[in-house]
Amino acid sequence: MIELNNVTKQYPGCTVPALDNVSLGIERGEFVFLVGPSGAGKSTLIKLIFREQLPSGGKMLFDGRNIAALKQNQLLEHRRQIGMVFQDFRLLKQKTVFENVAFALEVLGRSPKEIIEKVPTALDKVGLSGKAQSFPDKLSGGEQQRVGIARAIVKDPLVIMADEPTGNLDRDNSRQLMDLFETINQNGTTVIIATHEWEIVDRMQKRVVALECGRMIRDEQQGGYSHEL
Amino acid sequence: MNFNSFRYCMRQSIISLHRNLWLAVVTAGIIAISLSILGGFLLLAVNADQMIRNIGTNVEIGVFLEDGVQVEAIQQKLDNHAGIHSYTFVSKEQGLVDFGHSLGDRVLLIGMEGENNPLPDLFRVRTLDAENVPAVAAEIASYPGVEMTDYGEELVGRLLKITGWVNTLFLAVSILLALGAILLIITTIRLSVLARQDEVSIMKYLGASNWFIRFPFLLEGMTMGWTGTLAAAAALAVVYYRLATSLQQEALTFFIQPVTDTAQLLPIFIGLLLLGTLMGGFGSFISVRKFLRV
Ligand SMILES: Nc1ncnc2c1ncn2[C@@H]1O[C@H](COP(=O)(O)OP(=O)(O)OP(=O)(O)O)[C@@H](O)[C@H]1O
Numbered sequence A: 001m002i003e004l005n006n007v008t009k010q011y012p013g014c015t016v017p018a019l020d021n022v023s024l025g026i027e028r029g030e031f032v033f034l035v036g037p038s039g040a041g042k043s044t045l046i047k048l049i050f051r052e053q054l055p056s057g058g059k060m061l062f063d064g065r066n067i068a069a070l071k072q073n074q075l076l077e078h079r080r081q082i083g084m085v086f087q088d089f090r091l092l093k094q095k096t097v098f099e100n101v102a103f104a105l106e107v108l109g110r111s112p113k114e115i116i117e118k119v120p121t122a123l124d125k126v127g128l129s130g131k132a133q134s135f136p137d138k139l140s141g142g143e144q145q146r147v148g149i150a151r152a153i154v155k156d157p158l159v160i161m162a163d164e165p166t167g168n169l170d171r172d173n174s175r176q177l178m179d180l181f182e183t184i185n186q187n188g189t190t191v192i193i194a195t196h197e198w199e200i201v202d203r204m205q206k207r208v209v210a211l212e213c214g215r216m217i218r219d220e221q222q223g224g225y226s227h228e229l
Numbered sequence B: 001m002n003f004n005s006f007r008y009c010m011r012q013s014i015i016s017l018h019r020n021l022w023l024a025v026v027t028a029g030i031i032a033i034s035l036s037i038l039g040g041f042l043l044l045a046v047n048a049d050q051m052i053r054n055i056g057t058n059v060e061i062g063v064f065l066e067d068g069v070q071v072e073a074i075q076q077k078l079d080n081h082a083g084i085h086s087y088t089f090v091s092k093e094q095g096l097v098d099f100g101h102s103l104g105d106r107v108l109l110i111g112m113e114g115e116n117n118p119l120p121d122l123f124r125v126r127t128l129d130a131e132n133v134p135a136v137a138a139e140i141a142s143y144p145g146v147e148m149t150d151y152g153e154e155l156v157g158r159l160l161k162i163t164g165w166v167n168t169l170f171l172a173v174s175i176l177l178a179l180g181a182i183l184l185i186i187t188t189i190r191l192s193v194l195a196r197q198d199e200v201s202i203m204k205y206l207g208a209s210n211w212f213i214r215f216p217f218l219l220e221g222m223t224m225g226w227t228g229t230l231a232a233a234a235a236l237a238v239v240y241y242r243l244a245t246s247l248q249q250e251a252l253t254f255f256i257q258p259v260t261d262t263a264q265l266l267p268i269f270i271g272l273l274l275l276g277t278l279m280g281g282f283g284s285f286i287s288v289r290k291f292l293r294v
């Protein structure tokens, strides 16, 4: 579903490319970890797939379409098929949990009827039905991130992409969150997670794509965080 | 953009307006003031135009005769002219007396009586149909013994000059105020953008279109525009109506009667309303382009 052919990303003003000649294929329904040390290019790869950034070279396909060549309305369609989850949650603190999740549908112009149907379902999936009327700053970090995930899945995306989703969470919360991602993945959604937390990666035993200094150094089904382990 | 999106944008702009209520009111107020002045100028222009036309076509024609000409011959021609309503004859002696009265100082005129009188004999002619004044004046001017005719071209010219100056002044002031109003709109919308920055930054990741992100701010600016203009139009309408009715009751001379024809006034009010809304939209467009990177 996602195909990268010799993709290179060179940020202006940088001497070394953030991504260097990366080729990679991700099928529908896969669960993929992007791992690597800081500055390896994990976030850059996610930004390229979301087309927040354009590649400097190579070809990228999403569902058969050239991502770099999308027109404005195709770009919106493209982004609507991707649910994004962030390290810092990015919830709107003046909105309730329900409103935060509903926001993802509102901005797509969905009807109130659809919103009333889908938001509780999404909250139910992340186990937050009881907190619908709470405000984000009254929730724990783990709960806030689950709101973030509910917001990402409420529009039924093809792919969920999460950049360091557990970066601000403790170990227990991280585990629960990974279990949640796994459940979502089992229901057919492709999941791509960038992380440098080796414990998680080792425990989950999923596909691992390792980057270092912009180069792909390893692509392993059911891998660990590093070779040695 | 579908109905749901539109409703969402409406709601957002109302929330924003509410949040910056005082700034919004001040902005709308400045728009109101600038458009009141512009509207006042337009009303004045319409009235001045009508007045000039009235004066130009309803004053008497002065028919100045050459010295020693047969007055009766010309009088006969005037009698037989189908387009003439009435006329009076003013002899050069009578003219001198009138002139002296108008100056209020007879001393100046001593020595101008009799043979030395510089004034011509003249007829004051009224036409049946106001529109024919220029034509009739030209025709009479061609009669033998008539030196020239005059029907207030000079007065009309002077009026045009004055109204021209007034118009330019009004226009300059209202343009300056409108620029001020647009700057205020830019500032107000900028504050709204800042207040909603979190929301806007997340919207892009949720797949919102640029238009969807921008539209609430445009609506907000346009709302300030049209509410301001509506206030201006209401104030203008009240003031103008009062002025018009009192002028009509004064029963002043025909040519300073105000324009009350709605077909002439309505376009001005509708035009103002559009202009105010456009100003609001323009200001927020600039602001959104400048401060909202989507
Ligand atoms: N917008 C940008 N402009 C310029 N350089 C950038 C930009 N974003 C990233 N980089 C550079 O590109 C390289 C890869 O960055 P990237 O954020 O993709 O790494 P990462 O693997 O996500 O790291 P981390 O684990 O710290 O998040 C780094 O050297 C970084 O400095």
Ligand SMILES: [Mg+2]
Pocket (backbone or CB within 6 Å): A042, A043, A044, A163
């Ligand atoms: Mg990163």
